[in-house]
Amino acid sequence: MTRAFPFSAIVGQDDMKLALTLTAIDPKIGGVLAFGDRGTGKSTAIRALADLLPNINVVQGCPVNSERPSQVPAWVKTAKEEIGSTKTPVVDLPLGVSADRVTGALDIERALVNGVKEFQPGILAKANRGYLYIDEVNLLEDHIVDLLLDVAQSGTNTVEKEGLSITHPSRFILIGSGNPEEGELRPQLLDRFGLSVEVRTPHTIMDRVDIIKRRDEFDRDPDAFCEKWAAENANIRQTILESRTRLNSVTMNDAMLEICAEICVAMGSDGLRGELTLFKTARAFAALSGDTLIQNNHIKRIAPMALSHRLRRDPLDDAGSTARVERTLDAVLG
Amino acid sequence: MSKEKTYLANLALHLCQMDPKAFGGIVFKTGAGSHMDKVRNALSKTEIGSSILHPNMGVTDLVGGIDPIESLTSGKLIHTSGLLARLGWKVMVMAERLSRQSAALISQHIDTKASGPFCIFDESEPSEDTQLSALNERMAFFFDLHEVRYNRFLVDPVRTKTIETKLPPLSSDQQEILVCVALQLGILSMRPVAMAQRAAQYLCLMDHREQVSQDDIDTAAQLVYAHRALSLPQDEDKAHQQNEQNEQRDPSDLNTPNDSLELPEDLVIEAVKAMLPKDVLNQIKDKKTNSANSNKDGFGLVQKSVLRGRPMPAMTGRPNDQARIDILSTLRAAAPWQRLRKSQISRDTSIIIFPSDLHIKRFQNRSERVVIFSVDASGSAAMNRLGEAKGAVELMLAQAYSKRDYVALIGFRDERADVLLPPTRSLVQAKKNLAALAAGGGTPLATGMNSALNLAMRVRRSGKLPSMAFLTDGKGNIDLEGQPGRQNAMNDAAHIAELGRTLNVPTLFIDCGRRGNPELENIARKMGSQYLCLPRANAKAISDLAQSHLE
Structure with a gap:
């Protein structure tokens, strides 16, 4: 694996970096959907995140990255007693992947060689407690999407085939990227993403020159470049950790809750998921900003990314969904 | 011109081979023939060798997987490595038939793993638009060989020159030039800029110089930018252009004196322009309004329904034919x-x-349908009809994700019929293209029908199921040749209708005149298609009709 571009060295893309940071602070927000043109650094940012995140504790040899030995599923035979520390898993879901590889299936090798029936964990097991990244998410085959929806909802993966009956936890943050011009996403899948951001290429020449310079520097000598940005990356990591501890002390008064509800009603976003995400994201953002009370300005900053993909699509309304969210925000928040 | 192109193509091949990671590869637009043979021949003689990819290769062929037969015979699990993992040249033939999924799969592979350079042959018709799929975006170079004479086209067996010295840095000015030129040419993606920078560095090394020169920048821009250009700065209006540039720059870099940069930038743009065929200059304007910076999406890039069909769990049974x-x-x-x-x-x-x-x-297995709307954009009532047709297209697209339908739109007026919206499932793209539609003029009914049938045939060739819906009052008054005349126009239309009948495309005529037009009904009958009179059609009604009648 080649070295990841340092997260802190990414020029611009504030929305995407913020969204990724917020989900790192509170994984319960759900995933991030990054939509935008080609060559805007979507993949770069997401792969960079892996490098940045603090390590997690896992039981050695456990295929589903269990935190404590008591959580290791019964079918796992390879788990050891000791607990090690490893990077937060970021697992790629390649397009064209088979359903068997996603959910896991009978281990053919073991069956062939030893004549035993044994479960071979798949991508969903590897992604547990980490990130599942789907590039070009709108090109994913429908039956794989169905699979993911089910697991993303329940947090557990159940495999019933060939006489096997296996269950294991699979809680992951779904990160998708894609280009809306190549086909739309099903609303059901859209709704599963907590946040959505639109990614555009920077338009100022200075930013663009910066990108080119840093990219060139990185390509020539990745190690030196990462070293140069290591301190910055450590800063962000530290901020994320501090925000995580602050998260539970952040409160929201009833007036703000009402405003959240009002925004969602005015926006016509379906279901309660919108409100929940709005609240959780605002809380994470407040924690990130070092505040303990959620304020109007927090809501204002994060509402577009929490809600813009949940609006009922109106084929005859030309305004972009972000514009619509902002319009409503101005009306409600004044 | 062709000599120049041959030189640049060879240069590009060298560059790809030196650093496949940075450049991805090279795309040749050419039919099967001697050009292709020459390149393939040359590539197979290189030190790294070459292997052929074709668009119908499955996932296992490309990225590898379990080899069931070997596994069976040896009694243990044997993996195959897949073609993408090989390091030599990967030659992709008939790339215009590559499905989006496969293209994305290969792109992912390029992004995440080391792989050899690609040489992609786009064998689509010269007139068809160049595809810039996710895969092509990652290929630095592109050459249209249709205009290059065979005997002028020579490909050296590419010699590998491993370059161990470090790449020379570009000066800030040079980097700025590359960035500015890309912006002026309407290239928004950052990937080409990075590629151009790398190309300039290698060009400098190939010449054994230590400083990247203006020539390197020119050539790099020619190689990487020319085929991606979406707009050109107006050259007849230099003063205006300069003003614009000043405006563009002012907010971002006040500290750079503008004058020092004007010249080299213009030189680079001139160099890029020299690479563009003449007609491209004219097309650029259309491209820009139609699809902005985005992909030129549409045909060619065919999706195989066998792949798209939902695989179901295998069942016990005996294999047969x-x-x-x-x-x-x-x-x-x-x-x-x-x-x-x-x-x-x-x-x-x-x-x-x-x-x-x-x-x-x-x-x-279910084939995807493409509904082709052909809308009469003539005369005074046109705006209304066009508006409703646009609404219908958008409504259908809003449901497209569940129905797997593609929608296309053709408008005909005066002596021409234009494909306003190539088959698409993307609401975003449709809205962009439908934003500005002109109306008014005569009714070239026959031309409109002809154009729809042509599109239908192209759709069918690509493996999808076409169906057509015409929205017109049927009062044709311009014939196929573009000459006015009611009688000729209707005769031509009837003629096309008979032709159309043999092609057997499900068709629906929606008569939106104030009263039903028996002539149109007659044409519909000749074509073996359905006829509906709907004087006050609205978007919803048209969309519903098309859905129900064209099943």
């Missing part, structure tokens, strides 16, 4: 019982398969 054996499922079914069976049947086979283990593959 219709049903293919699913070896993996069969193996899986047999595998757990091997020890047991071996203890019962004392035979010396490595794997024992019973007839009950056999599984066959099942697909839920």
Whole structure:
């Protein structure tokens, strides 16, 4: 694996970096959907995140990255007693992947060689407690999407085939990227993403020159470049950790809750998921900003990314969904 | 011109081979023929060798997987490595038939793993738009060989020159030039800029110089930017252009004196322009309004329905001509019982398969439909009709994700019919293209029908199911040649209708005149299609009709 571009060295893309940071602070927000043109650094940012995140504790040899030995599923035979520390898993879901590889299936090798029936964990097991990244998410085959929806909802993966009956936890943050011009996403899948951001290429020449310079520097000598940005990356990591501890002390008064509800009603976003995400994201953002009370300005900053993909699509309304969210925000928040 | 192109193409091949990671590869637009043979021949003689990819290769062929036959015979799991993992040149033929999924799969592979350079042959018709799929975006270079004479086109067997020295840095000014030129040419993606920078560095190294020169920048821009250009700065209006540039720059970099940069930038743009064929200059304007910076999406990039069909769990059964054996499922079914069976049947086979283990593959196969709307954009009532047709297209697209339908729109007026919206499932793209539609003028009914039929045939060739809906009052008054005249116009339309009947495309005529037009009904009958009179059609009604009648 080649070295990841340092997260802190990414020029611009504030929305995407913020969204990724917020989900790192509170994984319960759900995933991030990054939509935008080609060559805007979507993949770069997401792969960079892996490098940045603090390590997690896992039981050695456990295929589903269990935190404590008591959580290791019964079918796992390879788990050891000791607990090690490893990077937060970021697992790629390649397009064209088979359903068997996603959910896991009978281990053919073991069956062939030893004549035993044994479960071979798949991508969903590897992604547990980490990130599942789907590039070009709108090109994913429908039956794989169905699979993911089910697991993303329940947090557990159940495999019933060939006489096997296996269950294991699979809680992951779904990160998708894609280009809306190549086909739309099903609303059901859209709704599963907590946040959505639109990614555009920077338009100022200075930013663009910066990108080119840093990219060139990185390509020539990745190690030196990462070293140069290591301190910055450590800063962000530290901020994320501090925000995580602050998260539970952040409160929201009833007036703000009402405003959240009002925004969602005015926006016509379906279901309660919108409100929940709005609240959780605002809380994470407040924690990130070092505040303990959620304020109007927090809501204002994060509402577009929490809600813009949940609006009922109106084929005859030309305004972009972000514009619509902002319009409503101005009306409600004044 | 062609000599220049040959030189640049060779240069590009060298560059790709030196650093496949940075450049991805090269795209040649050419038919099967001697150009292709020359390149393929040359590539196979290179030190790294070449292997052929074709667009119908499955996932296992490309990225590898379990080799069931080897596994069966050897009694242990054998993996195949897949073509993408090989390091030599990867030559992709008939790339215009590559499905989006495969293209994305290969792109992912390029992004994440080391791979050899690609040489992609886009064999689509010269007139068809160049595809810039996710894959092509990652290919630095592109050459249209249709205009290059065979005997002028020579490809050296590419010699590998491993360059160990460090790449020379570009000066800030040079980097700025590359960035600015890309912006002026309407290239928004950052990837080409990075590629151009790398190309300039290698060009400098190839010449054994230590400083990247203006020439390197020119050539790099020619190689990487020319085919991506979406707009050109107006050259007849230099003063205006300069003003614009000043405006553009002012907010971002006040500290750079503008004058010092004007010249080299212009030089680079001139160099890029020299690479553009003449007609491209004219097309650029259309491209820009139609699809902005985005992909030129549409045909060619065909999706195979066999792949798109939903694979269903394999079921037990006997393989025959219709049903293919699913070896993996069969193996899986047999595998757990091997020890047991071996203890019962004392035979010396490595794997024992019973007839009950056999599984066959099942697909839920459904071709995708393309509904082609052809709208009469003539005369005074046109705005209304066009508006409703646009509404219908958008409504259908809003449901497209569940129906798997594609929608296309053709408008005809005066003496021409234009494909306003190539088949698409993307609401975003449709809105962009539908934003500005002109109306008014005569009714070239025959031309409109002809154009729709042509599109339908192209759709059918690409493996999808076309159907057509015409929205007109049927009062044709311009014939196929573009000459006014009611009688000729209707005769031509009838003629096309008869032609159309033989092609057997499900068709619906929606008469939106104030009263039903018997002539149009007649044409519809000649075409063997349905006719509906709907004087006050609205978007919803049209969309519903098209959905229900064209099943």
